[in-house]
Amino acid sequence: MDQASARPFGLRPVELPGQLAVGGLLLAGGAWVVRGVWEIRLSMAGEPASGPPDQGDGVHRPLNALEDSYHFVTTLAGGAGFLCALLFVSWLWRLRDNARALSGEEPRYGGIWVYLGWIVPILNLWVPRGIVADAFETTAPGRRIPASLNMWWGLWLIGMLSGVGLFYRDSTDEIIARAYHEVWPLLASDAAVVGAAVAGAFAVRAITRVQEERMRAGLTAGEPVGALPLS
Template sequence: MTKTARRAPWILARSAQAATAAAAVADVFRAAAVRDHHLHHTDASLQRSGFMSMVFLYVMTPAIVLFLVWLARSRHNARELSPLAPVPSRAWTIGAWFVPVVNLFVPRRLVLDIGRASSASWEQKRDTALVNLWWAAWITHAVVLTVGGRAAPGSMPLLVVAEALMVAAAVLLGLVIERITALQGAALGATVPVAPLARV
């Protein structure tokens, strides 16, 4: 391993965590503004809805970019730590998020593979459960948002559920980022590669 590779991506991790939190907050305000416009069709509500949607887009885009850059860097470190582990390629680590249907299942597996390859200290039950909870919150948020928007547009209970799931997914993702980065920070100084763990 080169000396430059022996560093956990803490700056990227903190940036991705902050951007993800900001995006979750922006989405709450966006959803409220969109619901208000659905219930009260006025020029003011239209402008407010459009403005909040634009703010969300401007906040969410860098959050996605920062997370993917962090993930790519973490994948590189995991490959350095565990050359024999089933770590995905860099192209697939990024590309899988943009392939329809595939992006409902594969990204979870990629994050798990990177986490397992990052350190022998990966706890199979606890850490896998953390990734699974994050992914379940994110996917359920998308489902509730899509179904609710068609079946009951403007429903306050569905809005509350969807945004609670969005916030939960953001918090859990922050914990996933923290865990993998911390594991890599502790393991990158080791001279013995991490033994690959069984996949589930």
């Protein structure tokens, strides 16, 4: 019987979900790099004589080819971000459940917060990081949290709160107008998002590796594992 089939009830392999989450993070980071490149192109091209795409009072002029391609790029980036979110949450759910099974302790945050923690205002400033940190600390008591985790979360917050990064308050046409006149805030926010994606990939790899090592060590040593039901 191999290790995979010998896993105690309540433990599930986390390595593949971790790899998928890393891939999703890097894909999203790459998509934001492309966004930044298009914003630079818009800035260098300059605003057309006809003015911004959104003319105000509900009037929009026809987009030129570059502006139209930016809409396409932002749509692809949004899709990459959505896929990244699905893969990351799937990894996080498994990480949390494994940590509970390994420790026999209830997680600090209920299972619903794996989803709601990202979208509830104010709470989304710390709950997602708290879920990851709690899973790590219960998996490996006494071990220092990877620096990449704090770096990921700090850059994520910058990208989220800047208003020009992850959660835009303006329409795509309004962002195009920003790129024409003041591109640097857009690029700074894009850089924060890309940095968060890279740091997040390192954090996921490090935390996944620690949990897999703990599970393998427990199986080898015959360590008792709490067989708590999954939620």
